[in-house]
Amino acid sequence: MANFPVINLEKLNGEERAATMEIINDACENWGFFEIVNHGISPEFMDTVEKLTKEHYKKCMEQKFKELVASKALETEINDMDWESTFQLRHLPISNMAEIPDLDDEYRKVMKEFASKLETLAEELLDLLCENLGLEKGYLKKAFYGSKGPNFGTKVSNYPPCPKPDLIKGLRAHTDAGGLILLFQDDRVSGLQLLKDGQWVDVPPMRHSIVINIGDQLEVITNGKYKSVMHRVIAQTDGNRMSLASFYNPGSDAVIYPAPALLGKDAQVYPKFIFDDYMKLYAGLKFQAKEPRFEAMKALEESVKLGPIATA
Numbered sequence: 001m002a003n004f005p006v007i008n009l010e011k012l013n014g015e016e017r018a019a020t021m022e023i024i025n026d027a028c029e030n031w032g033f034f035e036i037v038n039h040g041i042s043p044e045f046m047d048t049v050e051k052l053t054k055e056h057y058k059k060c061m062e063q064k065f066k067e068l069v070a071s072k073a074l075e076t077e078i079n080d081m082d083w084e085s086t087f088q089l090r091h092l093p094i095s096n097m098a099e100i101p102d103l104d105d106e107y108r109k110v111m112k113e114f115a116s117k118l119e120t121l122a123e124e125l126l127d128l129l130c131e132n133l134g135l136e137k138g139y140l141k142k143a144f145y146g147s148k149g150p151n152f153g154t155k156v157s158n159y160p161p162c163p164k165p166d167l168i169k170g171l172r173a174h175t176d177a178g179g180l181i182l183l184f185q186d187d188r189v190s191g192l193q194l195l196k197d198g199q200w201v202d203v204p205p206m207r208h209s210i211v212i213n214i215g216d217q218l219e220v221i222t223n224g225k226y227k228s229v230m231h232r233v234i235a236q237t238d239g240n241r242m243s244l245a246s247f248y249n250p251g252s253d254a255v256i257y258p259a260p261a262l263l264g265k266d267a268q269v270y271p272k273f274i275f276d277d278y279m280k281l282y283a284g285l286k287f288q289a290k291e292p293r294f295e296a297m298k299a300l301e302e303s304v305k306l307g308p309i310a311t312a
Contacts, residue, residue, distance in 0.1 A: 004204055005031055010038040012128075025132040032229030033194050033213045035206060041117050043208045046184065049114050052107045053242055057158045060102040061085045065160060074164045082171045083235040085158045091115040092152035093251070111154070115246065118182050119152055122248035125180060125212060133222060135261055143221055143259070144179055146251020146275070151178070157243040159191060162235035170233030170241070175290045176215040177282040178249030183211040189239035195230040203231075216278070216290055217250055220270040223258035228290060250275040271298040 005027035011020040027034035065085040072078065089111060090096040097108055126140040144150045159170045170191050185192060187207040193200040194213075203211055216228045233243070250256060257272035271294060281293055 004201065005034040006204075006206070006209070007034055007036050008038050009036050009040070021128065021132055024128060028129065028132070028214060028226040031194070031196060032227055033203060033211065033231070035204070035209045035211050037206070037209050039121055039210055041114075041121070041210070045114070045117075046208050048110055049184065049244070050186075050242060052110055053156060053244065054158075054240070056103065056107055057085065057240070057242075061087075061158065062160070065158075074162075074167050076167065078168045079172075081168065082233075083159060083162050083165075083168045084171055084233070085160065087156050088153060089115070089156065090151075090153040091119065092150055093148040114244075115152070115154060118154075118246045119248070121210070122152075122180050122182055122246075125182075126248075129218070129226070133225065133259070133262060135259055139259065140179075140218075140221065143256070144217075144248070144250040144254055146254035148251055148253075150251055150254075151249040151275075152247065153249075154244055154246040157245070159189070159233060159235060159241040159243065161238050161240065163237065165235040165237060168235055170235040172287045173230045173232040174286050175228040175230055176213060176247070177217070177279060177286070178215040178247045179217045180248045181213045181215055182246045182248070183213070184244040184246075185211060186239075186242040189236060189241035191233045191236055191241050192243075193232055193234060200232075215247070215249070216282075216293070217256050217275065219290075220256050220294070221259055221262075223262050223266065224269055225262060252276040252279075270294060271301045273297040273301060 005023055007020060007023055007027070011017065024034065072081065087100065089100065095112070097103070097112060123141055127137050130137055130139050162168065173195070185205060187205045190202060190205050192203040192211070194203060213231065214226050214228050218226050219228045252275060254275045255272065256275055256278070258268050258270050277300065278293070278297060281296055285293055
């Protein structure tokens with residue numbers, strides 16, 4: 001198995017730029033995942049985010065999770081639930097940060113700043129993908145824009161120690177519905193795996209790195225050149241794994257379809273649809289293969305007249 005792609009973004013500024021861009025392209029084509037270091041978010045700031053996230057879990061969520069687990073005796077395999085404790089933050093188009101209970105002021109302030117840094121990073125990465133794909137700079141951001149800008153939010157998760165990891169997944173296998181996912185994960189407790197060439201491969205925990213993965217919408221826009229990949233989290237017997245997954249997604253009314261510049265002689269394989277329609281379908285089919293979702297959108301496309309793509 002080839003080594004999991006780890007990319008030093010600082011190398012984009014020197015003579016290794018071309019080679020680094022090639023590694024990014026290969027990762028998008030053949031892995032659907034890569035890990036970035038020297039990405040511009042300081043290690044000290046990431047340490048603060050991690051410290052406050054872990055403190056919040058201990059203070060506000062750990063006991064609730066223990067009570068939930070006690071009510072679900074782990075005697076037989078459980079296939080309809082995940083071994084995770086989570087809450088969702090929405091940043092764009094409108095933040096819900098003020099409405100989330102139990103967040104103290106410092107944590108709210110830090111997460112708002114973290115979201116802003118990740119938003120900038122996501123847009124820089126999308127432009128790197130545009131460059132590799134031969135699309136004009138800003139194309140992917142525009143394709144995601146809709147009428148109110150992109151949807152951007154963070155799923156804050158903790159995966160506590162599990163006494164019987166053979167009976168339940170930390171998070172069941174799925175592909176991500178959206179655009180580009182930026183993950184700040186625990187560097188001490190592993191668990192994230194992706195499916196490559198029929199085998200489950202560990203995504204290595206690395207201090208101060210951010211894991212990037214491709215969502216279903218980028219697969220559609222690239223007409224399958226870049227693909228979203230099945231991944232899961234394995235529950236562990238020891239250690240509490242922290243995971244902050246930030247999703248830079250199209251706006252709800254954005255019209256998604258393969259970029260005409262990428263079709264060339266190839267036929268358009270993927271459908272044209274409104275992102276919100278895809279999300280409604282995904283909600284019930286998250287833990288199933290993605291191909292039937294694309295087929296369902298294709299069937300819908302024939303019965304729905306879509307307007308022109310909205311641009312910023």
